[in-house]
Amino acid sequence: MRLTIVSVGHKMPDWVAMATQDYIKRMPSDCSIEIKEIKPDLTPAKEALKIAVAIPKGSRVIALDERGKDQSTQHLATHLANWRQEGFDITFLIGGADGLDASLKEGAQEMWRLSSLTLPHAMARVILVEQLYRAWTILQGHPYHRE
Numbered sequence: 640m641r642l643t644i645v646s647v648g649h650k651m652p653d654w655v656a657m658a659t660q661d662y663i664k665r666m667p668s669d670c671s672i673e674i675k676e677i678k679p680d681l682t683p684a685k686e687a688l689k690i691a692v693a694i695p696k697g698s699r700v701i702a703l704d705e706r707g708k709d710q711s712t713q714h715l716a717t718h719l720a721n722w723r724q725e726g727f728d729i730t731f732l733i734g735g736a737d738g739l740d741a742s743l744k745e746g747a748q749e750m751w752r753l754s755s756l757t758l759p760h761a762m763a764r765v766i767l768v769e770q771l772y773r774a775w776t777i778l779q780g781h782p783y784h785r786e
């Protein structure tokens with residue numbers, strides 16, 4: 640199973656790269672996370688064209704948006720276990736300053752929110768990667784996650 644994050648924003652501050660890489664390198668090879676950065680463009684519609692090209696063929700798509708469906712960390716762990724069992728590849732989409740284009744949100748299999756707050760896209764990226772790592776530790780019974 641491959642987890643891909645297609646995220647608008649490049650040349651991110653060092654703290655973003657450091658935080659994401661720290662969690663990414665803790666993930667096992669059969670549950671790896673790849674981040675594909677998309678250069679911000681003038682409109683979400685223009686960004687959508689580049690995002691669509693970056694989505695791996697056959698991958699299920701989850702658009703991240705503050706208006707999306709709530710997920711608990713425990714739910715994420717259950718999803719992760721199912722995706723691994725089914726051998727699904729999953730791509731998460733994170734928009735830029737003006738959010739994701741409607742075409743991407745409508746075309747995605749699901750739309751999730753990480754919080755009811757509007758997060759900066761850099762923060763959404765770090766939180767998503769940490770939550771994927773946390774979900775994986777739950778499946779492993781690793782002490783990183785405590786109830």
Ligand SMILES: C[S@@+](CC[C@H](N)C(=O)[O-])C[C@H]1O[C@@H](n2cnc3c(N)ncnc32)[C@H](O)[C@@H]1O
Pocket residue numbers: 702703704705732733734735736737738739751752753754755756757758759760763
């Ligand atoms: C600065 S936000 C965009 C805000 C934009 N005005 C909108 O209405 O969507 C940039 C991106 O971060 C992600 N994001 C921000 N807050 C989020 C949240 N609470 N849950 C999930 N994703 C979020 C989304 O992918 C969003 O497109």
